[in-house]
Amino acid sequence: MKNQQPHITPSPGTAIITQWLAGKALSPFAFQEETWAHMLRGDSGIVNAPTGCGKTFSVFLGSIIQFIDAHPTNWQQQKNNGLQLLWITPLRALAKDLGRAMQEAISDIGLPWQVGIRNGDTETSERARQKKQMPEVLIITPESLQLLLAMKGHLSFLPISK
Structure with a gap:
């Protein structure tokens, strides 16, 4: 993230997420709120924090x-939205843990998104399903x-900006 302090504007999404966290007796860390503000402005960057801090x-x-x-x-009510988040992780074992945590949060919030995992262990049938209907989150x-990027027609299911 940039070194400037972001302007954090309340939004419907921020209110829903903050309420969900409060229901778990949690509140967002300042760097999480800063990340959200940057993302809402269309900024890009890197989040750097120690393991277990909420990156x-x-x-x-x-x-x-x-x-x-x-x-x-x-x-x-928004279902089958196509890829919304591509999460790259070098560890297969971490992918399963991330997927579980993300799907739990999505379910708790009431968002009808799907989380998919794709690595060398992913079954051919699951890869075909993903190609036909990409989940909203792909780890x-x-x-x-x-x-995946070398596949013919990958732009039809990977919304890569021009």
């Missing part, structure tokens, strides 16, 4: 906030991402 929720929940803010009246290893 995943800073970016993952920021993506959910963006989506809710883009669909403030019907976000709970992928670098090697699998390379193969």
Whole structure:
């Protein structure tokens, strides 16, 4: 993230996420709120914090906030939205843990998103399902991402900006 203090504007998505966290007796860390503000402004950057400090929720929940803010009246009815977040992780074991945590949060919030995992262990049938209907969140290893990008027609299911 940039070194400037972001202007944190309350939004429908921010309110929903903050309420969800409060229901778990949690509140967002300042760096998470800063990340959300930067994401809502369209900024890009890197989140750097020690293990276990909430980096995943800073970016993952920021993506959910963006989506809710883009669909403030019907976000709970929006299904099959295509890829909204591509999460690259070098460790297969970490992918499963991330996927579980993300799907739990999505379910708790009431967002009808799906989380998919793609790595060398992903079954062919699951890869075919993902190609036909990409989940909103795809957790992928670098090697699998390379193969996915080399596939014919990858732009039809990976919304890569021009």
